[in-house]
Amino acid sequence: MGRGDGPSQAARPALNEETTEGAATDPVAALRRIAYLLERSREPTYRVRAFRTAAATVEALSPGELRARAAAGTLTELAGIGKVTATVVTEALQGETPVYLRRLEATGGRPVAEAGAEIRQALRGDLHTHSEWSDGGSPILEMADSARAIGHDYIALTDHSPRLTVANGLTADRLRHQLDVVAELNERLTPFRILTGIEVDINEDGSLDQDPDLLARLDVVVASVHSKLRMPKDEMTRRMVIAIANPHADVLGHCTGRLITGGRGTRPESQFDPEIVFEACRQFGVAVEINSRPERLDPPKRLLRLAVEAGCKFAINTDAHAPGQLEWQVYGCDRAAACGVPIERIINTRDVDSLVAT
Numbered sequence: 001m002g003r004g005d006g007p008s009q010a011a012r013p014a015l016n017e018e019t020t021e022g023a024a025t026d027p028v029a030a031l032r033r034i035a036y037l038l039e040r041s042r043e044p045t046y047r048v049r050a051f052r053t054a055a056a057t058v059e060a061l062s063p064g065e066l067r068a069r070a071a072a073g074t075l076t077e078l079a080g081i082g083k084v085t086a087t088v089v090t091e092a093l094q095g096e097t098p099v100y101l102r103r104l105e106a107t108g109g110r111p112v113a114e115a116g117a118e119i120r121q122a123l124r125g126d127l128h129t130h131s132e133w134s135d136g137g138s139p140i141l142e143m144a145d146s147a148r149a150i151g152h153d154y155i156a157l158t159d160h161s162p163r164l165t166v167a168n169g170l171t172a173d174r175l176r177h178q179l180d181v182v183a184e185l186n187e188r189l190t191p192f193r194i195l196t197g198i199e200v201d202i203n204e205d206g207s208l209d210q211d212p213d214l215l216a217r218l219d220v221v222v223a224s225v226h227s228k229l230r231m232p233k234d235e236m237t238r239r240m241v242i243a244i245a246n247p248h249a250d251v252l253g254h255c256t257g258r259l260i261t262g263g264r265g266t267r268p269e270s271q272f273d274p275e276i277v278f279e280a281c282r283q284f285g286v287a288v289e290i291n292s293r294p295e296r297l298d299p300p301k302r303l304l305r306l307a308v309e310a311g312c313k314f315a316i317n318t319d320a321h322a323p324g325q326l327e328w329q330v331y332g333c334d335r336a337a338a339c340g341v342p343i344e345r346i347i348n349t350r351d352v353d354s355l356v357a358t
């Protein structure tokens with residue numbers, strides 16, 4: 001990635017949206033470069049336009065006024081400049097490549113699909129799958145065999161929890177029984193490993209819908225919101241943070257709950273404060289799931305970028321309900337690449353022992 005020749009305040013470098021050259025420390029060029037990169041990753045037009053509008057506003061200012069406003073923190077008083085674009089401008093003026101731009105450039109200018117393929121190659125397993133024990137369509141063994149056939153070393157079997165009755169969620173007794181079945185299967189499948197797990201509902205009060213002692217025995221606990229998705233923002237934020245702070249939670253499943261295509265119709269994102277939620281994930285070491293199901297693709301890219309900024313860990317999962325769906329991981333990998341998710345922060349690139357140990 002070209003960083004240019006360091007800060008050169010003497011003259012505004014020629015604008016070139018095709019490369020980073022000149023974009024690093026010139027606020028207008030940086031804003032336009034961000035717009036270009038967002039376009040390339042097919043972000044909605046309004047988001048792209050926000051950066052171009054901000055670029056036009058900044059360009060109309062004298063260099064003196066721009067610096068004075070950046071120093072005084074009053075850039076956001078200008079029409080078309082918000083918190084994010086003001087930060088980009090301020091960082092560029094300080095002679096740094098803005099963090100936002102750096103993240104967007106993280107694919108190194110390569111096509112997203114190529115960077116996505118590299119991430120897919122690094123994955124060793126899948127941490128969110130369902131069997132016929134809850135609402136999946138296939139026996140556990142078939143899911144495991146298919147995962148092994150596509151090169152995985154492990155999958156976590158994460159069937160639903162009791163309150164999700166529409167999905168035949170497992171009672172504590174059925175889950176205990178499943179643990180015995182998985183233990184037997186693992187003896188046959190070794191070195192492949194089925195990790196024990198659950199996709200546990202996050203109850204309305206933030207508690208988790210399964211016996212804590214049982215949760216403590218599982219290798220992987222994916223915590224997801226499946227009910228009251230429309231609760232007010234503040235309440236949803238509190239609910240999610242309580243779940244994330246639960247010592248048994250390992251992964252935050254499909255965080256917005258949105259549905260964007262498919263037979264189940266569409267559903268808007270649930271509302272929560274992403275900065276608080278992702279900060280909680282970072283603090284408590286809970287991985288943010290990148291859910292690869294085509295109708296989910298959750299979180300949306302703008303939130304995924306925020307989670308990268310927040311320093312979160314990630315798990316790229318399929319949420320497969322049938323063996324063929326295990327291949328959907330590539331969709332999540334492409335999104336991770338487009339949003340600059342560092343490979344070393346993706347927990348399912350780890351081998352099974354180091355994964356389970358943490």
Ligand SMILES: [Zn+2]
Nearest residue numbers: 199224253254
């Ligand atoms: Zn779910």
Ligand SMILES: [Zn+2]
Nearest residue numbers: 128130199319
């Ligand atoms: Zn699921």
